[in-house]
Amino acid sequence: MARLEDHPLPQRVMHWINLLCMLGLIISGWYIHSPFAPGWMGALRWLHFSLAYIWILNAIFRIYFAFAGSDKDWREFAYTGEDFKNIIPQIKYYLFLGPHPHTGKYNPLQKVAYSWLLIVLFIFQATTGFALLWPTGAFAGVVHFFGGLYYLRLWHYFGMFAFIIFIIGHVYLSVTEAWDQVPLMFFGIAKKD
Numbered sequence: 001m002a003r004l005e006d007h008p009l010p011q012r013v014m015h016w017i018n019l020l021c022m023l024g025l026i027i028s029g030w031y032i033h034s035p036f037a038p039g040w041m042g043a044l045r046w047l048h049f050s051l052a053y054i055w056i057l058n059a060i061f062r063i064y065f066a067f068a069g070s071d072k073d074w075r076e077f078a079y080t081g082e083d084f085k086n087i088i089p090q091i092k093y094y095l096f097l098g099p100h101p102h103t104g105k106y107n108p109l110q111k112v113a114y115s116w117l118l119i120v121l122f123i124f125q126a127t128t129g130f131a132l133l134w135p136t137g138a139f140a141g142v143v144h145f146f147g148g149l150y151y152l153r154l155w156h157y158f159g160m161f162a163f164i165i166f167i168i169g170h171v172y173l174s175v176t177e178a179w180d181q182v183p184l185m186f187f188g189i190a191k192k193d
């Protein structure tokens with residue numbers, strides 16, 4: 001059974017905010033790309049931009065909390081020598097070819113996903129998003145780099161699918177590998193010491 005300190009309250013709140021922002025950004029972004037019902041463009045564009053700001057602030061707070069306060073957890077994401085030894089066994093485990101290696105709270109592939117892949121995706125989506133919002137001025141170089149507004153839009157759209165794939169993998173692995181953590185993460189239900 002999960003313990004309350006596995007995911008303290010601030011982390012759980014930020015996880016909820018992230019989840020709701022992601023859902024709202026995906027639905028509104030999908031609509032902006034291909035409006036599936038008439039009449040909502042103004043409202044959903046407004047929602048998309050508002051959620052983008054909340055999403056960014058939430059990410060900044062999450063990184064801050066990883067390094068500050070009594071619940072700081074940056075060490076859980078830091079790579080150790082053990083992680084490098086465990087990469088191949090961990091891949092084999094995911095391919096049903098071997099036992100789960102002995103790891104810390106997060107295995108080496110989770111560390112790569114949470115502390116590297118997510119941050120790169122986040123920066124990519126935020127940069128392409130702000131360049132769409134302000135295509136002249138500070139972000140003109142980004143528009144130029146992507147080959148114009150048409151391609152920039154397309155990359156931002158592809159970015160959404162990278163998040164969708166990430167979310168599907170994350171949900172599948174949470175449910176199959178860490179089912180006891182799910183009620184804790186969402187509702188604070190855990191074993192009390």
Ligand code: HEM
Pocket residue numbers: 022025026028029030032033034045048049052053055056125126127128129130132133153154156157159160161163164
């Ligand atoms: C900082 C974060 C973000 C900002 C500033 C941002 C901004 C924007 C802007 C300005 C547009 C164009 C709106 C228009 O053409 O009227 C847009 C479209 C879109 N956004 Fe975002 N966005 C962000 C994050 C996200 C995220 C996280 C997703 C999905 C995971 C997403 C998915 C989309 C999609 C699918 C479109 C439609 C693209 C198209 O027209 O082909 N956005 N976004």
